[in-house]
Amino acid sequence: MPEAVPFNKHFPVSWEELHRNAKALAWRLIDKGPWKGIIAITRGGLVPAAIIARELELRMIDTVCVSSYDHQNQREAMVLKGVEGANAGDGEGWLIIDDLVDTGKTAVVVRKMLPKAHFATVYAKPLGRPLVDTFITEVSQDTWIHFPWDIELQFSQPIAKQHRGA
Numbered sequence: 001m002p003e004a005v006p007f008n009k010h011f012p013v014s015w016e017e018l019h020r021n022a023k024a025l026a027w028r029l030i031d032k033g034p035w036k037g038i039i040a041i042t043r044g045g046l047v048p049a050a051i052i053a054r055e056l057e058l059r060m061i062d063t064v065c066v067s068s069y070d071h072q073n074q075r076e077a078m079v080l081k082g083v084e085g086a087n088a089g090d091g092e093g094w095l096i097i098d099d100l101v102d103t104g105k106t107a108v109v110v111r112k113m114l115p116k117a118h119f120a121t122v123y124a125k126p127l128g129r130p131l132v133d134t135f136i137t138e139v140s141q142d143t144w145i146h147f148p149w150d151i152e153l154q155f156s157q158p159i160a161k162q163h164r165g166a
């Protein structure tokens with residue numbers, strides 16, 4: 001798999017935008033079901049998974065716990081917990097939900113655990129896109145998406161200054 005590029009652009013996402021996009025994802029998924037339940041990839045997948053579970057009226061929810069980034073620095077994807085309680089087998093009829101796919105490394109690991117599950121994310125970058133079955137918004141590979149739980153309101157540099165690298 002090709003290596004990721006540096007993050008030159010920033011794409012902040014508000015709670016409202018995330019809610020709207022997660023609901024858009026639920027609309028795309030409703031006709032592809034019925035779904036037995038959701039496997040959320042922690043931690044980023046938890047928030048969209050909750051919104052999608054509410055919209056699709058799914059109450060069977062489990063997690064796979066994967067960690068691969070220290071902020072913007074990628075490490076090997078570490079599986080801290082697999083699927084345990086859900087009895088999801090090979091994943092047939094199950095949704096895997098994550099906030100985004102970037103290089104696709106996390107998706108590769110989780111797809112191996114649940115090969116027949118439907119993998120859905122709110123955001124996708126080009127390297128990871130082929131690994132996702134359904135997503136809503138694509139951003140370029142050199143963009144860092146800032147999720148609402150990771151950010152707070154503060155002064156932002158005018159684009160012209162950012163562009164000059166000031």
Ligand SMILES: O=P(O)(O)OC[C@H]1O[C@H](OP(=O)(O)OP(=O)(O)O)[C@H](O)[C@@H]1O
Pocket residue numbers: 041042043044045066067068069070077098099100101102103104105106107128
């Ligand atoms: O496609 P990839 O290059 O593997 O990157 C995507 C993964 O990275 C982030 O999770 P992270 O490991 O940062 O953990 P977190 O969800 O707990 O923040 C994000 O939530 C995805 O799960």
Ligand SMILES: O=c1[nH]c(=O)c2nc[nH]c2[nH]1
Pocket residue numbers: 069100102143144145146147150
């Ligand atoms: O908050 C995040 N934004 C991103 O763009 C990203 N890519 C991998 N992991 C990520 N986490």
Ligand SMILES: [Mg+2]
Pocket residue numbers: 041042043044045066098
């Ligand atoms: Mg994650």
